[in-house]
Amino acid sequence: MDAVLEIADLQVRFATPEGEVAAVNGVGLTVEPGETVGIVGESGSGKSQVFLAVMGLLASNGKAAGSVKFQGEEILGRPASALNQIRGARMSMIFQDPMTSLNPYLTIERQLTEVLVTHRAMSRGAARTAAVDMLERVQIPEADRRIGHYPFEFSGGMRQRAMVAMALLCQPELLIADEPTTALDVTVQAQILALMAELTRGARTALVLITHDLGVVAGLCDRVMVMYAGRVVETGAVRDIFHRPQHPYTAGLLASMPRLDSDLATHLQTIPGQPPNLQRLGPGCAFAERCPRVMDRCRVERPLLRTISGPGARQDGEGRMKACHLEEL
Amino acid sequence: MKGPPLLSVRDLSVHFHMAGSWLWRQPGAVLKAVDEVSFDLAPGETLGLVGESGCGKSTLGRAVLRLLPNIQGRVVWLGEDLAKLDEEAMRRKRREMQIVFQDPLAALDPRMTVGEIIAEPLRTFRPDMPAAESKAKVQAMMAGVGLLPQQINRYPHEFSGGQCQRIGIARAMINEPKLVVCDEPVSALDVSIQAQIVNLLMDLQRQYGMSMIFISHNLSVVRHVAHRIMVLYLGRVAEIADRDQLYRNPRHPYTQALISAVPIPDPDLERAKARLILKGDLPSPLHPPSGCAFRTRCPKATSLCAERRPELTPLELGHRVACHHWDK
Numbered sequence: 001m002d003a004v005l006e007i008a009d010l011q012v013r014f015a016t017p018e019g020e021v022a023a024v025n026g027v028g029l030t031v032e033p034g035e036t037v038g039i040v041g042e043s044g045s046g047k048s049q050v051f052l053a054v055m056g057l058l059a060s061n062g063k064a065a066g067s068v069k070f071q072g073e074e075i076l077g078r079p080a081s082a083l084n085q086i087r088g089a090r091m092s093m094i095f096q097d098p099m100t101s102l103n104p105y106l107t108i109e110r111q112l113t114e115v116l117v118t119h120r121a122m123s124r125g126a127a128r129t130a131a132v133d134m135l136e137r138v139q140i141p142e143a144d145r146r147i148g149h150y151p152f153e154f155s156g157g158m159r160q161r162a163m164v165a166m167a168l169l170c171q172p173e174l175l176i177a178d179e180p181t182t183a184l185d186v187t188v189q190a191q192i193l194a195l196m197a198e199l200t201r202g203a204r205t206a207l208v209l210i211t212h213d214l215g216v217v218a219g220l221c222d223r224v225m226v227m228y229a230g231r232v233v234e235t236g237a238v239r240d241i242f243h244r245p246q247h248p249y250t251a252g253l254l255a256s257m258p259r260l261d262s263d264l265a266t267h268l269q270t271i272p273g274q275p276p277n278l279q280r281l282g283p284g285c286a287f288a289e290r291c292p293r294v295m296d297r298c299r300v301e302r303p304l305l306r307t308i309s310g311p312g313a314r315q316d317g318e319g320r321m322k323a324c325h326l327e328e329l
Numbered sequence: 330m331k332g333p334p335l336l337s338v339r340d341l342s343v344h345f346h347m348a349g350s351w352l353w354r355q356p357g358a359v360l361k362a363v364d365e366v367s368f369d370l371a372p373g374e375t376l377g378l379v380g381e382s383g384c385g386k387s388t389l390g391r392a393v394l395r396l397l398p399n400i401q402g403r404v405v406w407l408g409e410d411l412a413k414l415d416e417e418a419m420r421r422k423r424r425e426m427q428i429v430f431q432d433p434l435a436a437l438d439p440r441m442t443v444g445e446i447i448a449e450p451l452r453t454f455r456p457d458m459p460a461a462e463s464k465a466k467v468q469a470m471m472a473g474v475g476l477l478p479q480q481i482n483r484y485p486h487e488f489s490g491g492q493c494q495r496i497g498i499a500r501a502m503i504n505e506p507k508l509v510v511c512d513e514p515v516s517a518l519d520v521s522i523q524a525q526i527v528n529l530l531m532d533l534q535r536q537y538g539m540s541m542i543f544i545s546h547n548l549s550v551v552r553h554v555a556h557r558i559m560v561l562y563l564g565r566v567a568e569i570a571d572r573d574q575l576y577r578n579p580r581h582p583y584t585q586a587l588i589s590a591v592p593i594p595d596p597d598l599e600r601a602k603a604r605l606i607l608k609g610d611l612p613s614p615l616h617p618p619s620g621c622a623f624r625t626r627c628p629k630a631t632s633l634c635a636e637r638r639p640e641l642t643p644l645e646l647g648h649r650v651a652c653h654h655w656d657k
Contacts (some may be wrong), residue, residue: 042519108331141609155610156382185381187547187607187626190590195604212520215592219599238596256524258549260576260591261598266531268524272487275519295475 001074004174004206005054006090010066010076012049012058012230019279023062025051025230026305033173034204034322036197038238039219040214040253044180046230051176054294055093056083070277071173092167095306096179098159102151108135109147112166119170132164138195157188171203177272178210193220204217214257218242226250229276236320246308246329247322248291285324297325333408335507335540336393341366341402342508343385343392347615354657358615362388365402366565372507375541375556379548379587383614385564386544390510393542394426395419406541424454426503427501433493437485444481447471447499454504465595466503473497473536474529491522495529502533510542515550527553548591552576557647559585563614563622570648580644580655582627621653629654 001318012024024046031037041047043230056078067074087093095101110136113127122130128147135143151159160180167175181189185306197220202209209287210222217224217238224241226234226249229248234247245251255269273290284299285291291298307322330632337504349357370376378386392400395411401471404411406422414422427450430436436444447467451458458466459582468478473493485493494514501509511530527550534541545551551558553574559569568581579585582605589605607626612618618625624634631654639651 015387017570042521139608149459151426157610181580185611186548187381187586190606191603194604213592214520215599218594219594221590225539241595242596252593253520256521257594258527258547259593260552260588261593261595266483269530270524270528271521274491274522311357 001068001090003030004033004035004071005042006072007050007054007068007243008067008069010053010064010068012046012052012053012064014059014060015061018279021283024053024064024231024276026066027058027227027230027232028175028305029060029225029232033205033206035223036200036207036209038217038222038224039227040217040224041157041227042212043309044278045227047227048178050227051093051178051210053207055087055091056080057093062207063121079143086114089170090172091176092170092172093159093176093178094163096181096182098156098183098276101157104151108150108154108162109152112162112169115166115169115171117305119159127138128135129287130197131165134169135162137199138162138165139191140165155186157191160188160192161195163233164199166198168203168205170234170236174207174208174303175200176208176210179212180200180209181216182211182213184244189216194222211325214242214254226253229281230278231286231323232321233324234322246320248293248326248329249287249322252290252328264284275297292327293329295325301325334371335374335404335407336370336493337403338369339367339405341389341392341400341404342613343388343397343400345399360615361617362536362614363392366559366564366566367402368559368566368569369542370508370542372540373534373538374557375543375555377551377558378542378544378561379546379558379560381587381611382548383611384561386561388564389561390428390542390544394423394428394510396428400436415560421454424450424512427504427505427506428510428512429497429501429514430496432517433490433497435484436497437478437493439485442482442484443471443476443488443496446485447503448495450500450504463517469625470499470503473533474502475525489522490518492525493643494518494599496549498526498533500508502537502539505537506539508540508542510544510604512544513546516545516547523550530554533588541584548587560587563612565622566649566651567623568650568652569587569641570649570650571646574646574648578648580648580650581623581652582629582654583623585624596652621651629657 007029010024010027014021014023014135029048039047046316052058054068093317112131116122116127116130132143133148140161181192221238222237225232226247234250252271258268269288276286284304288294288298303323303325307321343362345360345362347357348374349355351455379388391397393404444467448463451463471478476495515526543554555572557571558575560567562583568584579588586605586607593599609626612625620636621639633653639653641649641651643649
């Protein structure tokens with residue numbers, strides 16, 4: 001079977017008054033049908049820009065180059081009219097803040113049925129029935145009545161559940177969720193994540209989960225891609241990444257998270273320093289300044305993303321890669 | 330707890346009166362953001378305030394510092410009732426109580442240099458301090474919070490989020506306060522920076538011995554920082570206990586749900602752990618449910634919970650819980 005999404009050598013550049021900023025550099029990723037992939041990184045790592053480029057939603061000063069194939073078909077740089085055949089129907093996206101993704105002037109019904117009327121050529125009545133059914137599946141109480149409400153009448157958790165319903169109405173092959181629960185409280189986050197896992201698994205929808213929260217990734221994802229300063233630094237199966245991280249950044253990130261299940265130490269481990277300024281990157285590894293294992297070579301020669309073997313490598317050879325000069329961590 | 334408390338809060342309530350409608354002759358509703366909260370804070374102790382948005386944790390933090398109007402109840406500071414102080418006396422007291430905010434950049438005046446920002450509390454409370462002495466103090470404090478003293482003439486926009494939070498902490502610490510209220514101090518920061526700031530606050534506490542009220546929705550961070558933890562739900566205390574007691578032996582169903590909802594960054598543990606997923610959302614604080622406010626989402630709720638509000642019941646060792654069914 002074809003991959004749902006194939007990103008190869010993706011570059012994203014933004015024109016700014018201070019000059020060009022390379023937000024994404026040579027990112028590649030393959031997402032198989034029904035798979036859940038976590039994209040991890042801090043602000044400025046380029047994790048969101050990769051998928052805004054995939055969706056054709058980059059800001060107007062942004063330009064993408066490289067290749068993005070959706071079910072074997074090249075979609076990068078296609079005009080909005082062509083993308084609209086795919087977006088919302090076969091590939092949809094959920095954002096962090098549901099209030100900014102919902103139109104405040106339209107009822108939930110109008111916003112939910114629109115995709116069905118447009119993409120599935122359903123009548124308004126049939127679309128409404130399908131939408132109410134979906135709202136019930138995402139546990140909106142009294143869905144039949146609440147569907148007539150406006151977004152402001154919903155709580156934050158209900159809005160995000162409505163967004164999940166909207167994104168999954170047309171049973172897309174791919175759902176991209178960009179920090180879907182970051183704005184929500186933990187108890188509501190747990191609800192939404194359980195819901196997304198259940199619904200995507202049931203419909204064999206591939207899920208790309210963009211997040212800074214490693215705990216969320218641990219619970220939900222099959223594979224993980226870690227980004228730093230616009231580049232992929234490590235990829236692998238979720239258990240390999242968490243139990244045997246091979247890049248010092250991944251290891252540092254895991255160690256610096258306070259955890260509920262850890263012994264209490266007087267000090268948390270930290271990654272020293274600050275994330276780099278993308279406009280002032282040197283020739284070497286972008287993480288070199290903060291890396292506890294830095295060598296002379298790291299400052300002058302950028303490590304390429306390479307397949308690694310040994311402990312932590314997957315048997316089928318695919319997917320376990322890192323961009324680091326160190327042989328082993 | 331050792332010695333007399335630094336701070337003693339009794340039945341503290343903050344009620345906001347919402348605008349009514351003159352046309353429909355509707356009286357304004359009353360929002361009880363904080364309702365009858367009591368606690369003591371020992372010198373050098375950190376109290377964690379946790380709960381979801383709208384539970385009143387930030388309002389409580391500000392009410393303790395008397396930064397809000399319409400505060401009822403007693404706040405006793407080293408034996409002195411703060412409500413009885415006049416404005417001038419209260420102003421002098423503020424030297425000993427400081428606050429660190431969530432959004433580090435928004436909390437700093439963009440037109441002031443870092444040196445001016447950090448020195449501002451010195452100018453306010455010790456106006457007769459010679460300029461050279463004040464500058465030396467600011468530079469020492471900058472070094473103490475991990476900033477380069479030679480950056481004293483830079484502006485906030487030249488710093489990253491983590492560094493701005495260090496500036497905010499330096500400003501709060503410059504007068505060596507006895508109490509620092511930290512309102513979500515790491516929530517806006519990246520994961521790799523959060524740990525730096527948490528370590529810094531704990532180091533400063535070891536060095537200066539101040540008490541902290543640490544407000545956060547992140548239970549993993551609070552567990553690291555706080556000695557005691559108070560869980561709030563719709564403005565009321567659901568549970569309060571020592572850190573280890575609370576995490577090992579949570580008694581309130583809400584605390585149990587909060588703890589079980591925190592994702593653990595380990596795929597095996599996270600997928601295997603028992604989960605208590607709550608139904609529904611936080612009810613509107615304008616119309617809280619009768620009896621126990623948590624009953625609409627509680628897996629243990631009975632008819633008793635709708636009829637009677639559970640009182641905060643002492644269990645052992647300062648552990649208190651407000652639930653009719655804590656022992657079931």
